[in-house]
Amino acid sequence: MLAKVLLLKQLYLKRLCGEVYCQNVVIREPNKINFRKSSLDEVIHSCSLCELSKSANNKVIGSINTESRITFITLKPIVKYSASFEMISNISNRVFEEEFYNTLSLIKCNTHLQIKDEHAIVCMEYLKSQIDNLNPKLIIIFGIDSAKYLIGGDEKLEDLRGRVLNNLLDKQRDFIVTYSISDLLKNQSFKKAAMEDFKIAKIYLKGCK
Incomplete structure (x- = not known):
């Protein structure tokens, strides 16, 4: 699922740069070595894909406990x-x-x-x-x-x-x-x-x- 997040981020960044897609887009999958180093939290904290990121004081990951049901x-x-x-x-x-x-x-x-x-x-x-x-x-x-x-x-x-x-x-x-x-x-x-x-x-x- 994190791979999908990173691919989605690539796509939005390309669109923000002015690219327009009229057909299916093939996006190169992220390098696996870099992918292992990237945590989901880091991806969220660095996200700037919409206008909310410009006005937000910070990104909130949530309260997480792996033992929770x-x-x-x-x-x-x-x-x-x-x-x-x-x-x-x-x-x-x-x-x-x-x-x-x-x-x-x-x-x-x-x-x-x-x-x-x-x-x-x-x-x-x-x-x-x-x-x-x-x-x-x-x-x-x-x-x-x-x-x-x-x-x-x-x-x-x-x-x-x-x-x-x-x-x-x-x-x-x-x-x-x-x-x-x-x-x-x-x-x-x-x-x-x-x-x-x-x-x-x-x-x-x-x-x-």
């Missing part, structure tokens, strides 16, 4: 010690009773700009590579926008909630979709509804080896 995914980065950070920590520790967890975001740039489709497309391969490296038992997606970009489709949030979505993406990942973190922070009724989603997720995790 569960990964939380948000649309925008979660800043440490923020209200969103504390909420996810409480969900993992108090609801799931999981000491270790991963927190990833689709968008890696810490910016207040509005997220557009072209931004998500650039970041998508980064997120998929992170998921492949972590190989979690279950992925909790916060918000319909995150779900739309990651698993596709045009379903509404209420059509995705309340069940485990099985065997999605290339590696047949399992997902639970619930309300966005911002909605949970603003609306107490959403918290109660999200708890039902978390109960389903907790039962599922208990059945995982």
Whole structure:
């Protein structure tokens, strides 16, 4: 998957230089020696493929623990010690009773700009590579926008909630979709509804080896 990320970066850089493609493009695969030296984190930190990178204070890789069985995914980065950070920590520790967890975001740039489709497309391969490296038992997606970009489709949030979505993406990942973190922070009724989603997720995790 990291090879795809590097190839995608090459393609976008060529386009930014003015090249226009009218047919299938054959991009030379990166040198394998250089590829081994390049980590995914380095690729993300050096990314400048869209306008978000120009306004971002920094790139946020996420909070990662390789022992975790569960990964939380948000649309925008979660800043440490923020209200969103504390909420996810409480969900993992108090609801799931999981000491270790991963927190990833689709968008890696810490910016207040509005997220557009072209931004998500650039970041998508980064997120998929992170998921492949972590190989979690279950992925909790916060918000319909995150779900739309990651698993596709045009379903509404209420059509995705309340069940485990099985065997999605290339590696047949399992997902639970619930309300966005911002909605949970603003609306107490959403918290109660999200708890039902978390109960389903907790039962599922208990059945995982």
